[in-house]
Amino acid sequence: DAKTTQPNSMESNEEEPVHLPCNHSTISGTDYIHWYRQLPSQGPEYVIHGLTSNVNNRMASLAIAEDRKSSTLILHRATLRDAAVYYCILSPTGANNLFFGTGTRLTVIP
Amino acid sequence: GAVVSQHPSRVICKSGTSVKIECRSLDFQATTMFWYRQFPKQSLMLMATSNEGSKATYEQGVEKDKFLINHASLTLSTLTVTSAHPEDSSFYICSGEGGPYNEQFFGPGTRLTVL
Numbered sequence: 682d683a684k685t686t687q688p689n690s691m692e693s694n695e696e697e698p699v700h701l702p703c704n705h706s707t708i709s710g711t712d713y714i715h716w717y718r719q720l721p722s723q724g725p726e727y728v729i730h731g732l733t734s735n736v737n738n739r740m741a742s743l744a745i746a747e748d749r750k751s752s753t754l755i756l757h758r759a760t761l762r763d764a765a766v767y768y769c770i771l772s773p774t775g776a777n778n779l780f781f782g783t784g785t786r787l788t789v790i791p
Numbered sequence: 792g793a794v795v796s797q798h799p800s801r802v803i804c805k806s807g808t809s810v811k812i813e814c815r816s817l818d819f820q821a822t823t824m825f826w827y828r829q830f831p832k833q834s835l836m837l838m839a840t841s842n843e844g845s846k847a848t849y850e851q852g853v854e855k856d857k858f859l860i861n862h863a864s865l866t867l868s869t870l871t872v873t874s875a876h877p878e879d880s881s882f883y884i885c886s887g888e889g890g891p892y893n894e895q896f897f898g899p900g901t902r903l904t905v906l
Contacts, residue, residue, distance in 0.1 A: 715894075724795075724884045724897030725835065768834070777823055777888055779895060781835040 685769045690786040693759045701754040701785055703769030708749050711774040716743065716754050718765040719784070725768065728754065764789045793819040793889050797898035804875055805906055811871045812901045814885030820865035821887030825895065826858070829882040841868050875905045 686704040693699040705714065716728040729736055729743045731752070736743040742755040756763055768784040794817040804810050814824060822843050827835040839855075841847040841862035849855045859871040868887075872879055882902050886895040 717895075719835075722900070724797075724886070724900050725895075726897065727890075727894040730892060730894065777893060777895075778825065778837055778840055780837060781827075783834050 685771060685782050687767070687769055687782065687785045689783065690788065692788045692790060693756075694790050695761060696758050699756040699759045699763070699787065701756075701767050701769075701787065702751065703753070704751045705769070705771055706750045708771055709773065712771040713774065714743065714745060714749075714752050715770045715772055715779065716741070716767060717770065717779070717781075718763075718767045720762075720765045725781075728767070759787075759789045761789050761791060763787065793817075793887070793896040795821075795885065795887050795896050795898040797883075797885060797901050799901060800899065801902040801904075803904045803906065806876050807874055809871055809873045810875055810903060811869055812883055812885075812903075814868045814870070814887070814898055816866045816887040816889065816896070819887065819889040819896070821868075821889055821896075822865060823888040824862055824868040825886045825888075826860060826868070826870050827884045827886070829884060829900075831882075835884060838870075872903065875903070877905045879903065880905045 715730040717725040719725040731743045744753045766784040766786050770779050796815045798813045824841050826838045829835045838853045839847045839849045841860045843862050847860040862868040882900050884900045886897040
C-alpha cells in the first residue's frame, strides 16, 4: 500500500484556518486521497476525498499538488470540536479497504 | 452522513469466554463492512473485510478462527471474539461502505476488556 507521511501533531487557534499536510510521494495514478478524522473515544468520520482536482465540501477543502505527491486538508475556521486525529489515506480505485497511518493530532486552542 | 451503531459499547469479560459485537447500518445498506481494532494511543488496524452472504477476508496476522465474522444481512455484521484473553482487550470499530462516494461510515466502537 502506498504510504503517507503526516506530522504527528499540530496546534491551531480557534477560529483560525488550519492547513494539515500529507506527503504521498509514491502515489500511483489510480490512488484516491482520503481524509478521515477521529475524535477522542469515537469511531473515525469521513472528511473528504479527491483524485486530482481540489475539492470542497461543507467540512473542509482538499488541495492536491499538481504532481499529486502531496495534499493539504484545509479547515477554514477551526473550532474546539475539530480537535481530533486526522488521517490521510491512499486507496486505489476499486479498492474499498482503508489502511490507517498514525495521523496528525490537531489541538485547537481557545 | 449515514449512521452505524455498535452493541455493546463496552464489555468486560473473563478470560476464556467468547464475546459477540454487533454492527448495524441504521439508514443504509452496506454490502461491505469492515472490522478494525485499535489499541491505546495507536492507529486503527484493519482486521477483516466482510461482504454480505460470503466469507470474510482477513488481513495477514488476524486469526480467522479466533475472530469470527458473520455478515448475514445488508445491515448487520457481527464479530465474535472466541476464547478471549487479556491481550484481546482493545477498541473494536466497524464500518459500512455506502454513500455517494462509497465512503466508509464508522460505528462508535466497542471497548472490550478481558480480565
